[in-house]
Amino acid sequence: MNTAQSLSSFFSDYRSEWEHKQFSSLFVEPTYYAKLLKNRPSLLIGGRGTGKTTALKALRFDALPDRAEGRPGATDCLGIYLRINKNRVSAFQGDELPQSEWGKAFAHYFNLLACGELCRLASWLAAEKRHSSKVLDLGLVVTSLGIQTAAPASPDTLLQALKDAVARLELFVNNPRSVERPAFSVAEAPLKHFAAALADSGLLGSATIFCCLDEYENLTVEQQSIINTYLKHSEPPLTYKIGLRRNGLKTRSTIDDNDLIATPDDYDEIDISSESFDDFARNVAALRLGRARQSGINVSDDPEAFLPELPFKEEAVKLGAAKRADQVRHDLAKHADLANWIAAKSDAELAFIKFWQAGHGGTLEELARDWQANENEWHTRLGNYGVSSLFWLSKGRKGARIRKYYSGLRTFLSLASGNIRYFLELIDVSIGVALDSSAPVPAGAEIVIAPEAQTEAAKSVAKDRLAQIEALGRHGGELRRFALAIGKVFFEFARDPAKAPETNCFVLSGEPDQRERVEGVLSDGVANQVFEVTPATKLTSPSEMRAEEYRLHPIYCPFFEFSHRRKRRATFKAESLLLVLSNPRRAIAALSGKPMSSPPTQTELAKDNADSDEESESDELPAQLAMFADFFYGGSDED
């Protein structure tokens, strides 16, 4: 294994987090962990990649060696873990049986699975040689499940009987009208009996059993009502920890329709997005770098040193500020009284004058004199518009590999925006780019990931994640089209010096039915972390309705080359967004407020191949966006 592979192995577990051999040594408690450890039901809400599966699996009885070592706090709970398999639970519905009967079959199935996990827990406790003066009596569990097993039942014999029962249930589910219906166990009862048996045997000690259910959104409304009942009625030594996506709780009903679950009465709600992500992610990175360092890799355990930022002035120079500054110097050379002022200004600052002129007019001389007279005002202006000017600098730089940098720990935290999987992937891919075999690290040198490598990695991750959108949920195809169109519009905004700086959020306007349709898709996008939503702030006019403010998840920003910082918003008509589905060319024109663009002609392409400063539509489109030209220019000119 070379250095890149060795270092990468500390960050690559986002691909298959649980199977990673180093899980226990790399596990970092998320900031909400103490809340999750409370002995009462919790709903852990977070999108794919936010770490909820890792958090729930870390509660499993055998997850962390710390448990066996009696680490304080860790032994107070003993988790079992069940992932809701959509392919399987979807079998419990259909016209062949009344819904109530399917519900009973599903509850029985859930009981069988959960008791299987409890058998494994019991075996593990016995193997851990927990002191117990009593025998584990599973008789009541066996009876309540309606199954047969050798008496007295042990965890092992019960586990085998449970497998047989699942097989019988499978036969019935596949042929509910012809196969004899097995005896269904009553909702909750077997789990309660099992927990009580473990407590009575002394094996459990003072610990509470956490029944951890992951991907709760995969259950139907009726199935959630059943499990909600388990949660509502849970009592020590058994409680429930449920992981689900935003909007994944389809109902608060229980089997008794009048008895709803509510927070905080019945459960705690932990929304991962409102927990402090940055500290957690920073700790994750620091621990892993530290482990890498311990293994002999020459790397700092300070994530900020490992992922250096590019200061504004340096980035401006890398993006071509010197050329723009030289133009300013040349044009102002005849004004001798400005010579000292010009000499004191950096390339980035002089390029900024050019940017301001492009967006707001005026002569260079007027602007320079204004700056000279109002240093504070221009300092503020630079603060507000500086980042925006960096995007403009890239205009016309045909063939440039990097047209905006995305580097530094803070930037990666911002791009990941609460998603630990994205954060690890950004670092892992950066390592891969930086330590490519074509540019080996000099012997003895500390490994630092250059801003160029970080930027290339951010673009690569964004591209891969964009490719995944289509596979996310039932609106995946529509979400991908929305993301591409909105990304293209913000790309254009970012290069327009007359636009408000860093416009990258939007609110919806338009007819209620059209807004409702768009919001349906966007809501699915929020659940799948394609979009983010917050209540709108800073209303720009009294007539503006207080609506939700959306933005593309920042992980996509490096692909579309616009700012990842949540700043200003545009208003998009729902009607225009819906047009993205059938006529993206017209839709993008309507959203950006520009005339419809045409696909690059052969002449334009030929011009692009020549060395020319003249800008064209095709010239403006970076290579990664040009891949979607069929989409951007798709659709007719007609309504």
Add this chain to the structure above:
Amino acid sequence: MKTRKGLTLRLRHPRESDFSAEAVCVFSALGTEDRSRLPCWDDRISRDPGSCSEIVEQDASNIGVKIAGKEEKVSLRDRDSLARVFQSREIAYLDISGLAHHVWAPLVRVGLEVSRELWVVYVEPSRYRPHPSPASATMFDLSTEIGGVAGLPGFANLKGAKDETKAVFVPLLGFEGMRARQVAMALDPMPPNVIPIIGVPGFRIEYPFVAVSCNQEFLDEYAAHDQVRMSRASCPFEAYRVLEDIRRDLPGAYMYLAPIGTKPQALGAVWYAIEHPDDTEIMYDHPKRRPQRTSGVGPTHVYCLKADGS
């Protein structure tokens, strides 16, 4: 020619007389695709309506079937009702061209049980509908939306894998790249082995390249390029054999099968799942087919899945 299991007949313009007069013919009502219903089935209805089972309605759980002219509702998970579709005849032709997977798969299962000789008919389309503004590498516009991952009626495997660390995901890839990815996401975390199957040769010479191109992102993401296996797009028997090869190469591996490629390949996968119920699990995404997704009528394939009662 002697009838035998594994035989494929290819017909350019099938006539009613190409199908045994004693057989029951099961086919769909006219759909929005040219190939969804062969003209010869109209001839069969005219000549001998009592030998026809025409599927006139397809919903998630049931089908409406005109059996010998009398319409009835049949549950897709009711073996006895499904058996009635085959009218107790020894020979059966089941045309799957106009039927959704969740409809023909249970029919194939029951047809294999109740018929002495089961033939499955499939009509290739001439063309697929191109997408006017593709947002991905998927260049055809075949589905309006994806219903979501769920099993096929009667194919639920609740037991699951004995050992997930040995499981294998086998998607039979088609032209809609997002479908393999969507099914794969339901498997999070992905099994250690991913072995895609691509239809080679395809219905047309360029189709295998199109399939690879449309699924490029999936193949990249799961580093599955060098795992790809090939089987003729129009042959269920080859698909079946490839699955047997995978089973031989990965003994004891639980197989997650995603039949999202051509229908003949899906038929091979479903047939394989019927014969290996303990260690296979079908995962299907139930796309909503776009009207007129294909046009024209290509060759007709008639596959013998069962002959002489075996």
